[in-house]
Amino acid sequence: MSENDCIFCKIAKGQMEAEVVYEEEGVIAFEDINAKTPVHVLVIPREHVPSMAEVGGLPDGITKRLFEVAQAVAEKKGVAESGYAFRINNGPDSGQEVLHLHAHVMGGRRLSMP
Ligand code: 5GP
Ligand code: ZN
Secondary structure (H helix, E strand, O other): OOHHHOHHHHHHOOOOOOOEEEEOOOEEEEEOOOOOOOEEEEEEEOOOOOOHHHHHHOOOOHHHHHHHHHHHHHHHOOOOOOOEEEEOOOOHHHOOOOOOOOEEEEEOOOOOOO
């Protein structure tokens, strides 16, 4: 999948609608369209990298911001104290569907592994 037909690139550029929870220069967080938990937000770098294999290609500091923004989103959504999962799917066995690196922030009920 190229950046041109990547849905998360389109959301990052404002070319496709999403319910934005938080945004800054390099990172944007928005509601998952098919929430699997009461709180289910996706946090993505604006720049396109398909998965963790290419994470080194992101600008300096962006990976740290993904973590910090996830925590800020959890606070905003009221699950920072009850707890939440920060999950990045990579490749077929993980169930990764969208090939633009994204972190799931999931909470609002008791979760189990995997
Ligand atoms: P993955 O399985 O790749 O880790 O997760 C992809 C997530 O993106 C899924 O939870 C799915 O519901 C969500 N998703 C897929 N397409 C869209 C979309 O167009 N907009 C939003 N907001 N979420 C999407
Ligand atoms: Zn993309």
